[in-house]
Amino acid sequence: xxxxxxxxxxxxxxxxxxxxxxxxxxxxxxxxxxxxxxxxxxxxxxxxxxxxxxxxxxxxxxxxxxxxxxxxxxxxxxxxxxxxxxxxxxxxxxxxxxxxxxxxxxxxxxxxxxxxxxxxxxxxxxxxxxxxxxxxxxxxxxxxxxxxxxxxxxxxxxxxxxxxxxxxxxxxxxxxxxxxxxxxxxxxxxxxxxxxxxxxxxxxxxxxxxxxxxxxxxxxxxxxxxxxxxxxxxxxxxxxxxxxxxxxxxxxxxxxxxxxxxxxxxxx
Numbered sequence: 001x002x003x004x005x006x007x008x009x010x011x012x013x014x015x016x017x018x019x020x021x022x023x024x025x026x027x028x029x030x031x032x033x034x035x036x037x038x039x040x041x042x043x044x045x046x047x048x049x050x051x052x053x054x055x056x057x058x059x060x061x062x063x064x065x066x067x068x069x070x071x072x073x074x075x076x077x078x079x080x081x082x083x084x085x086x087x088x089x090x091x092x093x094x095x096x097x098x099x100x101x102x103x104x105x106x107x108x109x110x111x112x113x114x115x116x117x118x119x120x121x122x123x124x125x126x127x128x129x130x131x132x133x134x135x136x137x138x139x140x141x142x143x144x145x146x147x148x149x150x151x152x153x154x155x156x157x158x159x160x161x162x163x164x165x166x167x168x169x170x171x172x173x174x175x176x177x178x179x180x181x182x183x184x185x186x187x188x189x190x191x192x193x194x195x196x197x198x199x200x201x202x203x204x205x206x207x208x209x210x211x212x213x214x215x216x217x218x219x220x221x222x223x224x225x226x227x228x229x230x231x232x233x234x235x236x237x238x239x240x241x242x243x244x245x246x247x248x249x250x251x252x253x254x255x256x257x258x259x260x261x262x263x264x265x266x267x268x
Contacts, residue, residue, distance in 0.1 A: 012256075013207075013254040013255060013256040014188050014189070014190060014254065014255050014256075014257075015188070015189065015252065015253075015254065015255075016186050016187060016188040016189075016206065016238075016252070016253045016254065016255040017186070017187045017251075017252055017253065018184050018185075018186055018206070018208060018240065018247070018248070018249050018250070018251050018252075018253050019184065019185045019186070019187060019249055019250065020153075020179035020180055020181055020184065020185065020249050020250075021180045021181070021182070021183055021184060021185045021239075022151065022153075022179070022180040023156070023177065023178070023179045023180075024150060024177070024178050025159075025174035025176070025177050026051065026052075026147050026149075026150075026174060026175055026176045026177070026178060027147070027166065027168060027173040027174045027175055028054060028144060028145060028147055028166055028168065028175070029144045029168055030054065030141070030144040030145050030168065031165070031166055031167045031168055032054040032055055032145065032165070032166060033054060033055045033163065033164070033165055033166070034052065034054055034055075034160055034161065034162050034163065034164050034165075034166050034175065035053050035054055035055045035056070035162060036052065036053050036162060037051070037052040037158065037161070037162060037175070037176070038050055038051055038052060038053075039051050039052075039155050039176070040155065040158070041155050041156065041157060041158055042154065042155060043154070043155045044152075044153070044154055044245065045149040045152070045153060045154070045155060045178065046149060046152055047149055047150065047151050047152050048148050048149065049148060049149045050146050050147070050148055051147045051148060051149055051155075051175075051176055052146070052147040052175050052176065053145055053146045053147070054145040054146075054166060055145075056142060056145050059138070059141055059142045059145060060142065062138050062141075063135065063138035063139055063141075063142050065138075066131065066134045066135035066137075066138040067135045067138075069131035069134070069135070070128065070131040070132040070134070070135045072128065072131070075124040075127065075128070076121065076124040076125060076128060078124070079117065079120040079121035079123075079124045080121055082117040082120060082121075083114070083117040083118055083121055085117075086113045086114035086116075086117040087114060147175055147176065149178060150178075151178070151180045152180065152182065153178045153179050153180040153181060153182075154178065154179050154181055154245065155176055155177070155178060156177040156178060156179045157176070157177040158175070158176055158177075159174050159175060159176070159177065160174070160175045179249070181242050181245050181247075181249060182241065182242045182243055182245065183239040183240055183241050183242055184239075184240040184241075184242045184247060184249055185221075185237055185238070185239065185240070186204075186206055186218055186237065186238040186239075186240050186253065186255060187235055187236075187237060188204075188235065188236040188237075188238065188255045189231075189233050189234075189235055190233060190234055190235070190236055191232065191233055192227045192232045192233060192234060195227060195234055198220055198223050198236050198257070199220065199223070200220055200221065200222065200223070201219055201220060202219065202220040202257060202258070203217065203218075203219060203220075203257070203258070204217075204218050204219070204220065204238055204255050204256060204257045204258075205217060205218075205255070205256045206218045206238070206240055206253050206254070206255050207253055207254045207256075208247070208248070208251050208252070208253040209251055209252045209253060209254075210248065210251055211247075211248075216240055216247060217241075218238040218239060218240040218241075218255070219238060219239055220236060220237070220238050221237050221238060221239045222236075222237045223235075223236050223237070224236070238255070
């Protein structure tokens with residue numbers, strides 16, 4: 001049962017504001033010249049979609065070089081061949097030394113050559129692994145030069161244009177501004193006398209000032225746990241589904257809680 005008493009909730013509508021659920025300014029962790037922007041203001045974007053990229057010619061060359069080094073098999077094969085030769089050489093000299101046909105020093109030298117060849121093979125394998133890791137690092141650095149959308153949303157604004165320099169530490173660092181519009185967030189400012197009358201999942205009807213004949217169903221998503229002492233108010237937030245992006249944000253509205261057709265708790 002909803003913890004909402006008369007007349008504050010059911011009988012009275014309250015001023016509210018419809019806002020994007022989230023607004024972010026997107027930049028890059030790397031600096032450089034902005035090469036391309038793939039979207040325009042007002043475009044719908046999907047999560048993970050590439051939105052813009054910096055000039056990547058130097059990074060592409062570095063990644064290609066690192067990939068080539070990681071694929072080099074010559075040093076490893078050379079070290080392996082040296083081991084095979086050193087093994088045969090050591091075996092022959094060991095047998096000759098046992099039959100007193102060669103000094104023990106020559107046998108020891110052959111054994112030392114074998115151990116050196118084995119060490120060279122280990123170094124070659126380690127160098128190849130280092131090259132593989134450098135290639136992964138180069139790919140990661142290259143990925144930092146592409147801006148991707150963190151969620152499904154709308155391009156709200158573009159602040160930097162192709163040809164301009166992007167500097168992560170600068171004041172002007174954001175390339176694009178995005179807004180997540182599904183769900184929308186409804187902000188309702190309530191008097192402190194109504195504190196404790198709202199809970200998560202509570203239903204409400206929202207009517208925007210530009211679409212007064214089109215009510216929307218929303219649900220309480222969170223309630224401020226504290227009251228603002230200066231104004232004597234607290235804020236109730238609601239989620240308003242907007243899958244078609246047809247409900248505008250940034251407009252004022254009226255919220256009615258616990259009405260006859262919306263006064264049920266949201267399901268799990």
